[in-house]
Amino acid sequence: DTAVSQTPKYLVTQMGNDKSIKCEQNLGHDTMYWYKQDSKKFLKIMFSYNNKELIINETVPNRFSPKSPDKAHLNLHINSLELGDSAVYFCASSQDRERGFSSTDTQYFGPGTRLTVL
Amino acid sequence: EDQVTQSPEALRLQEGESSSLNCSYTVSGLRGLFWYRQDPGKGPEFLFTLYSAGEEKEKERLKATLTKKESFLHITAPKPEDSATYLCAPYGGTSYGKLTFGQGTILTVHP
Structure with missing residues:
Protein backbone atom coordinates (compact mmCIF):
# COMPACT_ATOMS: atom_id res chain seq x y z
CA ASP A 1 0.00 0.00 0.00
CA THR A 2 2.64 2.49 -1.17
CA ALA A 3 1.40 6.07 -0.84
CA VAL A 4 3.38 7.73 -3.65
CA SER A 5 4.99 5.46 -6.20
CA GLN A 6 7.23 6.16 -9.17
CA THR A 7 8.39 4.09 -12.10
CA PRO A 8 11.00 3.35 -13.08
CA LYS A 9 13.37 3.46 -10.11
CA TYR A 10 16.38 3.76 -12.41
CA LEU A 11 16.53 5.09 -15.96
CA VAL A 12 19.68 5.03 -18.06
CA THR A 13 19.48 6.45 -21.56
CA GLN A 14 21.42 8.14 -24.33
CA MET A 15 21.52 11.84 -25.08
CA GLY A 16 18.80 12.92 -27.44
CA ASN A 17 16.31 10.26 -26.42
CA ASP A 18 12.79 10.94 -25.10
CA LYS A 19 11.73 9.32 -21.84
CA SER A 20 8.89 9.36 -19.32
CA ILE A 21 8.65 8.89 -15.59
CA LYS A 22 5.34 7.90 -14.06
CA CYS A 23 3.96 8.85 -10.68
CA GLU A 24 0.87 7.64 -8.87
CA GLN A 25 -0.51 8.48 -5.45
CA ASN A 26 -3.20 6.55 -3.59
CA LEU A 27 -3.67 9.10 -0.81
CA GLY A 28 -6.60 10.86 -2.42
CA HIS A 29 -4.59 14.09 -2.57
CA ASP A 30 -5.51 16.97 -4.85
CA THR A 31 -2.04 18.34 -5.59
CA MET A 32 0.99 16.64 -7.09
CA TYR A 33 4.51 17.88 -7.68
CA TRP A 34 7.73 17.10 -9.49
CA TYR A 35 11.08 17.92 -7.89
CA LYS A 36 14.63 17.58 -9.18
CA GLN A 37 17.49 16.71 -6.81
CA ASP A 38 20.87 17.43 -8.34
CA SER A 39 24.28 16.04 -7.45
CA LYS A 40 24.62 18.61 -4.64
CA LYS A 41 21.42 17.23 -3.12
CA PHE A 42 19.38 20.41 -3.54
CA LEU A 43 15.70 19.65 -4.01
CA LYS A 44 14.06 22.11 -6.40
CA ILE A 45 10.47 22.16 -7.47
CA MET A 46 9.74 21.88 -11.17
CA PHE A 47 5.97 21.62 -11.51
CA SER A 48 2.82 21.37 -9.48
CA TYR A 49 -0.66 20.27 -10.51
CA ASN A 50 -3.87 20.75 -8.57
CA ASN A 51 -6.82 18.69 -9.79
CA LYS A 52 -5.18 18.32 -13.19
CA GLU A 53 -4.48 22.05 -13.47
CA LEU A 54 -0.90 23.35 -13.70
CA ILE A 55 -0.30 25.77 -10.83
CA ILE A 56 3.50 25.91 -10.50
CA ASN A 57 5.81 25.96 -13.49
CA GLU A 58 9.32 26.90 -12.49
CA THR A 59 12.05 27.88 -14.91
CA VAL A 60 12.42 24.50 -16.53
CA PRO A 61 13.38 23.84 -20.16
CA ASN A 62 10.33 23.23 -22.30
CA ARG A 63 11.77 19.81 -23.07
CA PHE A 64 10.16 18.85 -19.75
CA SER A 65 6.41 18.46 -19.88
CA PRO A 66 4.18 17.22 -17.08
CA LYS A 67 0.99 15.40 -17.92
CA SER A 68 -1.82 14.67 -15.49
CA PRO A 69 -4.40 12.20 -16.85
CA ASP A 70 -6.26 12.31 -13.53
CA LYS A 71 -5.62 13.70 -10.08
CA ALA A 72 -3.94 10.48 -8.90
CA HIS A 73 -1.30 10.54 -11.63
CA LEU A 74 1.33 13.03 -12.72
CA ASN A 75 3.79 11.88 -15.35
CA LEU A 76 6.93 13.66 -16.48
CA HIS A 77 7.97 13.54 -20.12
CA ILE A 78 11.43 14.64 -21.12
CA ASN A 79 12.36 15.20 -24.74
CA SER A 80 15.82 15.37 -26.27
CA LEU A 81 17.59 14.40 -23.08
CA GLU A 82 20.84 16.18 -22.23
CA LEU A 83 23.74 15.25 -19.94
CA GLY A 84 22.66 17.94 -17.48
CA ASP A 85 19.30 16.27 -17.02
CA SER A 86 20.99 13.52 -15.01
CA ALA A 87 19.57 13.76 -11.49
CA VAL A 88 17.09 12.14 -9.16
CA TYR A 89 13.49 13.14 -9.83
CA PHE A 90 10.94 12.99 -7.03
CA CYS A 91 7.20 13.07 -7.24
CA ALA A 92 5.20 14.32 -4.25
CA SER A 93 1.59 14.95 -3.32
CA SER A 94 -0.35 17.00 -0.77
CA GLN A 95 -3.94 17.20 0.33
CA ASP A 96 -5.26 20.56 -0.82
CA ARG A 97 -3.45 23.76 -1.73
CA GLU A 98 -6.57 25.90 -1.56
CA ARG A 99 -7.35 25.55 2.13
CA GLY A 100 -4.41 27.56 3.33
CA PHE A 101 -1.59 26.39 5.44
CA SER A 102 -2.52 23.51 7.65
CA SER A 103 -1.46 19.97 8.24
CA THR A 104 -3.12 19.08 4.97
CA ASP A 105 -0.39 20.89 3.05
CA THR A 106 2.27 18.39 4.04
CA GLN A 107 3.94 17.01 0.94
CA TYR A 108 4.60 13.28 0.80
CA PHE A 109 7.37 12.13 -1.48
CA GLY A 110 7.84 9.11 -3.69
CA PRO A 111 11.02 6.99 -3.69
CA GLY A 112 12.61 8.84 -6.60
CA THR A 113 13.78 7.99 -10.11
CA ARG A 114 17.49 8.18 -10.78
CA LEU A 115 17.97 9.36 -14.37
CA THR A 116 21.37 8.93 -15.96
CA VAL A 117 21.97 10.40 -19.39
CA LEU A 118 25.02 9.05 -21.21
CA GLU B 1 13.43 35.29 -3.36
CA ASP B 2 13.14 32.83 -0.50
CA GLN B 3 16.47 31.64 0.89
CA VAL B 4 17.30 28.76 3.20
CA THR B 5 20.66 27.81 4.73
CA GLN B 6 21.26 24.74 6.84
CA SER B 7 24.23 24.23 9.10
CA PRO B 8 26.39 22.38 9.59
CA GLU B 9 26.60 20.68 6.22
CA ALA B 10 27.74 17.49 7.94
CA LEU B 11 27.70 16.40 11.55
CA ARG B 12 29.32 13.36 13.09
CA LEU B 13 28.19 12.29 16.55
CA GLN B 14 28.86 9.45 18.86
CA GLU B 15 25.86 7.46 19.94
CA GLY B 16 24.28 9.28 22.87
CA GLU B 17 25.93 12.62 22.06
CA SER B 18 23.17 15.22 21.76
CA SER B 19 23.37 18.12 19.31
CA SER B 20 21.35 20.53 17.18
CA LEU B 21 20.93 21.26 13.50
CA ASN B 22 20.17 24.77 12.30
CA CYS B 23 17.94 26.06 9.51
CA SER B 24 18.12 29.80 8.81
CA TYR B 25 15.63 31.27 6.37
CA THR B 26 14.48 34.43 4.67
CA VAL B 27 10.90 33.94 3.57
CA SER B 28 8.29 36.62 3.12
CA GLY B 29 5.08 35.92 4.96
CA LEU B 30 6.23 32.70 6.55
CA ARG B 31 3.30 30.40 7.11
CA GLY B 32 5.26 27.45 8.38
CA LEU B 33 8.30 25.25 8.07
CA PHE B 34 8.71 21.56 7.33
CA TRP B 35 11.43 19.18 8.45
CA TYR B 36 12.13 16.04 6.47
CA ARG B 37 14.52 13.14 6.85
CA GLN B 38 16.10 11.56 3.76
CA ASP B 39 17.88 8.23 3.78
CA PRO B 40 20.30 7.38 0.93
CA GLY B 41 18.46 6.29 -2.19
CA LYS B 42 15.03 7.20 -0.79
CA GLY B 43 12.59 10.05 -0.91
CA PRO B 44 12.27 12.64 1.87
CA GLU B 45 10.21 11.41 4.80
CA PHE B 46 8.04 13.94 6.62
CA LEU B 47 8.97 14.65 10.26
CA PHE B 48 7.41 17.90 11.48
CA THR B 49 5.52 21.01 10.53
CA LEU B 50 5.95 24.17 12.61
CA TYR B 51 3.53 27.02 12.07
CA SER B 52 4.54 29.89 14.35
CA ALA B 53 7.49 31.24 16.31
CA GLY B 54 7.80 29.58 19.68
CA GLU B 55 6.21 26.35 18.56
CA GLU B 56 7.89 23.04 19.37
CA LYS B 57 7.22 19.53 18.11
CA GLU B 58 8.73 16.26 19.34
CA LYS B 59 9.08 12.78 17.94
CA GLU B 60 11.15 10.18 19.74
CA ARG B 61 14.68 11.65 20.04
CA LEU B 62 13.93 14.65 17.82
CA LYS B 63 12.57 18.04 18.81
CA ALA B 64 12.00 20.87 16.34
CA THR B 65 11.69 24.50 17.35
CA LEU B 66 10.93 27.66 15.38
CA THR B 67 11.82 31.33 15.73
CA LYS B 68 11.13 34.17 13.30
CA LYS B 69 14.41 33.63 11.48
CA GLU B 70 15.49 30.06 12.11
CA SER B 71 14.51 26.60 13.14
CA PHE B 72 16.44 24.05 15.14
CA LEU B 73 16.26 20.29 15.10
CA HIS B 74 17.53 19.00 18.43
CA ILE B 75 18.65 15.40 18.61
CA THR B 76 18.83 13.92 22.08
CA ALA B 77 20.93 10.79 22.73
CA PRO B 78 21.03 9.84 19.04
CA LYS B 79 21.32 6.29 17.81
CA PRO B 80 22.99 5.02 14.62
CA GLU B 81 19.57 4.65 13.01
CA ASP B 82 19.16 8.43 13.22
CA SER B 83 21.88 8.76 10.59
CA VAL B 109 25.89 8.71 14.35
CA HIS B 110 28.63 6.27 15.25
CA PRO B 111 27.99 3.40 17.67
Missing part, protein backbone atom coordinates in the same frame (compact mmCIF):
# COMPACT_ATOMS: atom_id res chain seq x y z
CA ALA B 84 20.36 10.48 7.55
CA THR B 85 20.19 13.81 5.76
CA TYR B 86 17.83 16.25 7.45
CA LEU B 87 16.13 18.82 5.24
CA CYS B 88 14.20 21.90 6.22
CA ALA B 89 11.75 23.73 3.96
CA PRO B 90 10.01 26.97 4.88
CA TYR B 91 6.69 27.80 3.29
CA GLY B 92 5.67 31.37 2.42
CA GLY B 93 2.34 33.03 2.03
CA THR B 94 2.45 33.25 -1.74
CA SER B 95 4.24 30.00 -2.39
CA TYR B 96 1.18 28.02 -3.46
CA GLY B 97 2.80 24.79 -2.38
CA LYS B 98 6.29 25.75 -3.47
CA LEU B 99 8.69 24.60 -0.78
CA THR B 100 12.21 26.03 -0.72
CA PHE B 101 14.50 23.32 0.59
CA GLY B 102 17.82 23.85 2.29
CA GLN B 103 20.81 21.82 1.15
CA GLY B 104 20.45 19.54 4.15
CA THR B 105 22.62 18.41 7.05
CA ILE B 106 24.15 14.97 6.72
CA LEU B 107 24.06 13.40 10.17
CA THR B 108 26.20 10.37 10.96
